[in-house]
Each structure stands twice: as C-alpha cells, then as structure tokens.
Amino acid sequence: MGRGILLTSNLPQLQNLIKRDPAAYKEEFLQQWSHYESIRQIFQINPTDQAHHFKELVTFISQVSQCYPKETANFPSHLSSLLMDNYTSLSPDIRKALIQNLVMLHNKNVISSIELLKTLFPLLPKTTSSSLRTFIRKTILSDIRTANLRSKNHKLNRAVQAMLFGMVERGMEAEVIGDKGKLRAVSSQSKPEHSEDAIWAVILTKELWRKGIWTDSKTVSIISLGCFHPVLKVQSASVHFFLGSDDEKEDSDDESDDEGPDVKALHHRREINKKTRSGDKKIMKQLKVAKKKKHGKNDPTTPNFPALQLLNDPQTFSEKLHDMLNRYDKRFSLDHKILLMQLLSRVMGAHKLCVLAFYTYIVKYLTYHQLRIPAILVSLAQSVHDLTPPDALQPVVRKIAQEFVHPGVGSEVIAAGINAVREVCRRQPWAMEEDLLGDLIEYRKSRDKAVTAASRGLLQLYREVNPGMLKRRERGKEASLGMSGGKQPLQYGHTTDAAVDIEGLALLEDHFQQLREEDVGDGQEDEDDDKGWEGWELESDSSSSDSEDWHNVSSDGDDDLVLSDSEDEKEKPPASAEPSVESRISTLATTKILTPADFALLNDLRIKAASKAVEAGGGSHAKRKLAELQSHKHAMEAGQDGTFLSENDILGPRKKAKADYAERIASIEKGREGREKFGSLKGKKKKETPSSSTNREKARNKPIMMIMGSGAVRGKKKASLRDKQRKLRAHIDKAKKAR
Incomplete structure (x- = not known):
C-alpha cells in the first residue's frame, strides 16, 4: 500500500521505474491510464477543470507509451482530436504541452511523419502565439528535411504536397477584392475563410524550395496556383517567389530564422x-x-530561373495572368500591377511566348509622368524576344518615342526612352521603323552624357544587326564592308545555321597545349579527368587537334577577337604563317568533355586576348568587344545571363547619383582601413623623428574658456601701446625673413 501511494503521487519516479522494467509495473500504469481516461472525459466538457493534472498525465503517458503499445494505441488520436476540435478553448500551456507530446511520440516512432503533419498543418494558421507558431513551423521543416536527407522520401513528399495544394485551393472560389483606395478597408473585413491557410502553405513551400529540399515541378505548381489566389497577400508572396525577391515581411517568424548572430x-x-x-x-x-x-x-535581386523553367503550361499561366491583370486593373494598386507585369514579362521572355494583348494593355502606362515608369519599361523590354511579331511592337516603340523623346522633357527622360527602345529592338530588331531610327540616332550629338550614350548605343546596335536601315555615312567601316561582302540580316522568323564551333575555343586549345608542353618539360604527369570537376580545377590531359587538321576560312569582318598588330596582318595573313586563332575551327569539344572550370578559363582567355587587341590599337571595335566580355563575366558571376533587365539599364548613367546608406557606410569603412581605431597619426609616425605635439601646439586647440584666465591672455589685455607696436614690428620682420 505504501508503494502504491508513493508511485501514484510521484509520476516522474514511476516513469523511471517503468522504463527500467515495464512488465513489473504494468498494473501501476493501467491505474494511471484509467485515471487519464476519466480526467480526459471531464476535460473535454470543461477544458479549464483539472488542466494541470491532465497535463502531467499526458506527459507521463507520452514518455512510456512505447513500453505499452497495445494499451496506448489510441493515445495519439486522443491528442490530435483535442487539438483539432478544441484548439480555441484550450489554454496556451495545454496547447503547447499537447503539441510537444505529439512531437515526442513521433520522435519515439509511435506515429509516422504523415500523421504528425496532418495535425500540425491545420494548427499553424490558428496559432496566435509567435513562439508556438515558430516551434510548429520549425518542426514541420526539420521533419521534412530529415526525411529527405539521404534520399527523397517520395511517399511523404506526395502526401505533404497534396496537403499544401489543398490549403491553397480551398479559398480559390472567393472573389478578388483588391487593395486600391476605399476597397482596402473592405478587404480587411471580408477576408476569405481559408486565407491564412493559403499564405502559410506558400510560406512553407518557399522555405522548402529555398533550402533545396524540394526542387521539383509540383513545388512550383503549388506556388503558381497561389499567383491567382483572391487574397492579395497570397498573390504577392507567390509572385515574389518567381521574381526572386522577398521584399515583404511575410511573417515575423521568417525573419528570426534568417537573422545572423550579433x-x-x-x-x-x-x-x-x-x-x-x-x-x-x-x-x-x-x-x-x-x-x-x-x-x-x-546581393542584388535575381530572378528564380529554375522555377520559371519548371512551370507547367507557361502559355496558359501567362494568359491567366494577363486576364487577371486586365480584369482587376481598377482594383489593384500600381505596385501590385507592376509585380504582375514583371512576372508575366519574365515568363514570356524565358519561354518565348506571345501574349499580344499585353502590349495593348501596357501602352496606356507609357508616359513619362507615370509613377514607377522605369519598372514598367523594364517589364515591356523583358517580354520581347525574337519570335515576337514586329507588327505588335511597332506601335509600342512609336508611343515611347513620342512620349519620351522630344525637346519638351528633361534629359533623363530622353535617355530612358531611347534606352527602352534600344532594349526592345535588341530582342526584336524589326520593331523599328527606318525614319524613326534616323531621328533617334541624331540625339548622339546632344550635350548630355546620358542621352549621347543612349543614342550611340542604339546606333551601334543597328550597325551590328541591320545596317541597311542606317544612312550610308552612319553605318561605319565594318558594317559597310559586311554589306559589300553580301552579309544580310536575318528576316523575322529565320534562325542561324547550326553551330560548328564554340567561340574562342582555339584559345583554350592553345592554352592546354602550352600546359602540356610545360608538364612534359618538368617531367610531370597529366591529371585525371575527374579532377577537373573538383572545385573547378582545370583539366590538363585534353587532346587537341594537330596542325594538319586546321582549316582556313574566309573572314566575314565580324571577328570577335583581334590578335594581330595591324590591320594589314588581319586582312591578309602571310602564306607561311600558321592559321590564326580567328580563322581556325577547333576540334577540342569533340575530343574532351569541357568542365565548368574550362568554360570559366575560356572567358578569361577571351578577355585577355581582347585586352591585348585594345593595347595593340584595335580601335573602337576591340574596346566594345572587351567591354562586352567583361560585362558578361560580371553578369554570370551575379547569377544573371542578360535575359532580364534592371531599372538602371533603362535609366542609363546619371550625373552625381546620390549614394544610398550601404554605399556611404562602405565608403566610410574603406577609409578606415589601415588606420588605428582612435587618435591621430600626426606627429607620431609621419615625422622623421616620431614625437608627440608640443605644449604650444596643444594650446592652439584649447577651448577659449580654459585660457581666459591665463597670464598670457591677461597680459595682452593690459599691454601698453608701445608693447603692441614692438610685437607687430617683430612679426613683420620675421615674416620678411621667412619670405
């Protein structure tokens, strides 16, 4: 009897004894189990009655449930039903205890991950406590991450993706309210019933994608469905995922996860x-x-390229985006409409789609006084590609020229308009009219630097893609030679022939040949092929074609790299010399698998060759080629391939652009490099003989109130006229001697 009373009043001691010998203490456990059943029935009627004792019993049974699996088979379902049915009426302590014990049962393999997540997902939108919400969110993410750590757990992934898809899909039947003007207050009062479910489904899916746990098309399908959700918050979060930017604070818990240490x-x-x-x-x-x-x-914002490529049926997705944009044009705010424009344009540019009604829609925003017009012009340019019909773009280009390029606006507006026209025509050159092109390139004589640069860029573009639209004196030497040689621009819908070589590959072949000769001279052996992929180290065992396999081809005047010292050598190489790098086709790609390090080295070699060409007097063509290669290298290092633009590409160079906070701090920190934290170096290290300042030097910097009572100041006040004359004469004589 004493033992029973002791164990009944001390659950932690009974828990310890049961874990040591479950069979010996089964009767004591059954007694506590019957006690739990009676209290649970009372607790379901009145959750505030005996809450503390019920919490202790739940924790005790969770700890020893694996010792009696038959008796506690229904225990996890009891906890789940309590949380699902009575969550709002439970106290915060009971909620946290039930969730923690349910997670403990999962860690003890009493319940599966799917059973746990089926309970946690519905609780996430209902939770008002930030700490408990953070715990639930981290538990979900860590459980899915652990399940997919060594290999993909397809069963769990399919079940979780189905739950997330259902959370987003439940509220799709509601009406889109909008976030503009007076409707903003109506939107906050009449939220759809399942709006919180959808936003949390999008947040969790984005987090799983960002951590690299889910990278398949089903993940993208969940967020693509969120782009058409009636709740604007869900729409915005989904669109930001594809744009690669998370400017909004989706939840305070998300920020705490990403903050680094102090x-x-x-x-x-x-x-x-x-x-x-x-x-x-x-x-x-x-x-x-x-x-x-x-x-x-x-880091600058970069688009989510893999997600854009994994879109299912991008044409239908783009058409639905445009329909929603056009239908709710008066309900959406300008910022939200620009988000949708950016996503639509990037999908059109990435998949080369044609949504011709988009150009009719965007024309009304193409005015210089429109708010956020640089972002709108970027969206327009990104939607254009080589398969876009020129007939649909010509009115747009004409509208930009009429609104932005005329004497009645500022120079920044003119530069932005010409830059926007250039970016559109870079992707579809046939969208330009000949008379309009002649007017725009006349602005190259402007006194403003930004306008001149924009006009010259447009002129150089058409010298390369279609010099026939320019006047004879504006074509330039290379374009004129190309036209006289029969070079014609490709018509709309035509493509170039199959590629026979990689540009600049001969430079890489010569580099490998030189490395091989050095290794043979030093007695070193070649490395294995696999080492070229480790840390982007270069392979040195690639074979190259012999000199007898080189072929002479005629130069068409558009060589990328100029390696000769003079124009005469470029036009007519000596007969006895070996074939030049520009006019030979390398077979390196057919004899060796090129690693990422090889392509990186190829870019560096091309930049090095272009620099030599500039130093040798290659002219403006060589300088432009060098600038193009360098900009391409910086874009690839930043994760961009030139397909997408930024607002700076439209605005062009600006005079004395105001630095932002980050730039000012970076400039301040740069000035502090190599300097002691406190104190001046004057008189200590900059003199030939290091010394401190004298008392006379220190007296010059003393505050006036400290020296008002000194003898020197009082003496000056009481000095006679004769003394003042002597001091003035001594000062004049001293100045003459010094001069």
Whole structure:
C-alpha cells in the first residue's frame, strides 16, 4: 500500500521505474491510464477543470507509451482530436504541452511523419502565439528535411504536397477584392475563410524550395496556383517567389530564422569569457556566418530561373495572368500591377511566348509622368524576344518615342526612352521603323552624357544587326564592308545555321597545349579527368587537334577577337604563317568533355586576348568587344545571363547619383582601413623623428574658456601701446625673413 501511494503521487519516479522494467509495473500504469481516461472525459466538457493534472498525465503517458503499445494505441488520436476540435478553448500551456507530446511520440516512432503533419498543418494558421507558431513551423521543416536527407522520401513528399495544394485551393472560389483606395478597408473585413491557410502553405513551400529540399515541378505548381489566389497577400508572396525577391515581411517568424548572430555580442562575449583556442574557433565560425548573412542581404535581386523553367503550361499561366491583370486593373494598386507585369514579362521572355494583348494593355502606362515608369519599361523590354511579331511592337516603340523623346522633357527622360527602345529592338530588331531610327540616332550629338550614350548605343546596335536601315555615312567601316561582302540580316522568323564551333575555343586549345608542353618539360604527369570537376580545377590531359587538321576560312569582318598588330596582318595573313586563332575551327569539344572550370578559363582567355587587341590599337571595335566580355563575366558571376533587365539599364548613367546608406557606410569603412581605431597619426609616425605635439601646439586647440584666465591672455589685455607696436614690428620682420 505504501508503494502504491508513493508511485501514484510521484509520476516522474514511476516513469523511471517503468522504463527500467515495464512488465513489473504494468498494473501501476493501467491505474494511471484509467485515471487519464476519466480526467480526459471531464476535460473535454470543461477544458479549464483539472488542466494541470491532465497535463502531467499526458506527459507521463507520452514518455512510456512505447513500453505499452497495445494499451496506448489510441493515445495519439486522443491528442490530435483535442487539438483539432478544441484548439480555441484550450489554454496556451495545454496547447503547447499537447503539441510537444505529439512531437515526442513521433520522435519515439509511435506515429509516422504523415500523421504528425496532418495535425500540425491545420494548427499553424490558428496559432496566435509567435513562439508556438515558430516551434510548429520549425518542426514541420526539420521533419521534412530529415526525411529527405539521404534520399527523397517520395511517399511523404506526395502526401505533404497534396496537403499544401489543398490549403491553397480551398479559398480559390472567393472573389478578388483588391487593395486600391476605399476597397482596402473592405478587404480587411471580408477576408476569405481559408486565407491564412493559403499564405502559410506558400510560406512553407518557399522555405522548402529555398533550402533545396524540394526542387521539383509540383513545388512550383503549388506556388503558381497561389499567383491567382483572391487574397492579395497570397498573390504577392507567390509572385515574389518567381521574381526572386522577398521584399515583404511575410511573417515575423521568417525573419528570426534568417537573422545572423550579433557581431557586437560575439566580440563582447569574447572579451569577458576565458580565452581558449576552442572559443576562438567558435567565435570565428559564427563571425563567418554573420558575414555571409550580411552579404546575402545586400546581393542584388535575381530572378528564380529554375522555377520559371519548371512551370507547367507557361502559355496558359501567362494568359491567366494577363486576364487577371486586365480584369482587376481598377482594383489593384500600381505596385501590385507592376509585380504582375514583371512576372508575366519574365515568363514570356524565358519561354518565348506571345501574349499580344499585353502590349495593348501596357501602352496606356507609357508616359513619362507615370509613377514607377522605369519598372514598367523594364517589364515591356523583358517580354520581347525574337519570335515576337514586329507588327505588335511597332506601335509600342512609336508611343515611347513620342512620349519620351522630344525637346519638351528633361534629359533623363530622353535617355530612358531611347534606352527602352534600344532594349526592345535588341530582342526584336524589326520593331523599328527606318525614319524613326534616323531621328533617334541624331540625339548622339546632344550635350548630355546620358542621352549621347543612349543614342550611340542604339546606333551601334543597328550597325551590328541591320545596317541597311542606317544612312550610308552612319553605318561605319565594318558594317559597310559586311554589306559589300553580301552579309544580310536575318528576316523575322529565320534562325542561324547550326553551330560548328564554340567561340574562342582555339584559345583554350592553345592554352592546354602550352600546359602540356610545360608538364612534359618538368617531367610531370597529366591529371585525371575527374579532377577537373573538383572545385573547378582545370583539366590538363585534353587532346587537341594537330596542325594538319586546321582549316582556313574566309573572314566575314565580324571577328570577335583581334590578335594581330595591324590591320594589314588581319586582312591578309602571310602564306607561311600558321592559321590564326580567328580563322581556325577547333576540334577540342569533340575530343574532351569541357568542365565548368574550362568554360570559366575560356572567358578569361577571351578577355585577355581582347585586352591585348585594345593595347595593340584595335580601335573602337576591340574596346566594345572587351567591354562586352567583361560585362558578361560580371553578369554570370551575379547569377544573371542578360535575359532580364534592371531599372538602371533603362535609366542609363546619371550625373552625381546620390549614394544610398550601404554605399556611404562602405565608403566610410574603406577609409578606415589601415588606420588605428582612435587618435591621430600626426606627429607620431609621419615625422622623421616620431614625437608627440608640443605644449604650444596643444594650446592652439584649447577651448577659449580654459585660457581666459591665463597670464598670457591677461597680459595682452593690459599691454601698453608701445608693447603692441614692438610685437607687430617683430612679426613683420620675421615674416620678411621667412619670405
């Protein structure tokens, strides 16, 4: 009897004894189980009655449930039903305890991941506590991550994706309210019933994509459905996913996950705590994480290319986007409409789609006084590609020229208009009319730098793509030679012939040949092919074609790299010389698998060759080629391939652009490099003989109130006229001697 009373009043002790010998204490457990059943029935009627004791019993049974699987078979369903049916009436402590015990049962393999997630997903939108919401969210993400750690758990992924898809799909029947003007207040009062479910489904899906756990087309389909959700918050979060930007604060919990460690707190802790080698390593590791987080936040926004490519039926997706944009044009705010325009244009540009009604819709926004007009012009240019019909673009180009390029507007407006026309015509050159082109290139004589650069860029573009639209004196030497040689621009819908070589590949072949000769001379052996893929190290065992396999081809005047020292050598190479790099086709690609490091080296070699051509007097063509290669390298390093634009491409170079906060801080930190934290170096290290300042020098910088009572100041006040004359004469004589 004493033992029973002791165990009944001390559940942690009974829990410890049961884990050691479950069979010996089965009767005591059954007694507690019957007690739990009676209290659970009371608790379902009145959740506030005996809540503390019920919490202790639930925790006790969760700890020992794996010891009695038959008796506790229905225990997880009890917890799930309590959370699902009575969640709003439960106290915060009971909610947290039930969820934690349910997670514990999953960790003990009592319930599966699917059963746990079926309970947690509906609770996430209902939770008002930020700490509990963070716990649920992290539990969901960590469970899915762990399940897909070694190999993809397709069963779990399909079940979770079906739940997320259902959460987004439930509220699709509601009407789109909008976020403009007076309707904004109506929107907050009449939210669809399942709006919170949809936003959390989108947030979790985006997080799983960002962490690389889900990278398939089903994930993209969930977020693409959210782009047409009636709730504007869900729409905006889904569109930002495809645009590669998360400007909005979707939830306060998301920001806490991405914040790095506090750098000041780390340094302070290091000064206070005991100095150890392991402590130094931990601090350095955390500082690296903080630096990585800081640089990640300052990186420019790049579109989500893989997600755009994985869209299912992008043509239908684009048409639905345009229909929604056109239908709710008066309900959406301008910022939201620009988001939809950017997504629509990027899908059209990435998949080369034709949604011709989009150009009719966007024409009404093409005015210089329109708010956020640079972003609208970027969206227009990104939607154009080589398969876009020129007939649909000619009215748009004409409207831009009429609104932006005339003497009644400022120089920045003219530069933006010409740059926008250039970007449209770069993708579809046949959208330009000949008389309009002649008018626009006349602005190259302007006194404004931005306007001149924009007009010259348009002129250079048509020198390359269609010089026949230019007047004879404006074509330039190379374009005129190309036209005299029979070179004609491709008509609309025509494509170039199949590629026979990679541009600049002969440079890479010569580089490998030189490395091979150096290795043979040093007695070193070639490395294996697999090492070329490790850390982007270069392979050196690739075979190259012999000199007898080189072929002489006629130059068409559009060579990318000029390696000769004079124009005569370029036009007519000596008969005894080997074939030049420009006029030979390399067979390296047919004899060797090129690694990413090889392509990176190829770009560097092309830049090096172009630099030599500029130094050798290659002219403006060589300089433009070098600038193009360098800009392409920077774009690839930033994760962009030139398909998508930014607003700076439309605005062009600006005079004395005001630096933002990050640029000012970077300039200040740059000026502090190599300098002590406090104090001036004057008189200590910059003199031939280091010394401190004298008392006389220090007296010059003293505040006036400190020297008002000094003898020197009082003496000046009481000095006679004769004394003042002597001092003035001495000062004049001293100045004459110094002169």
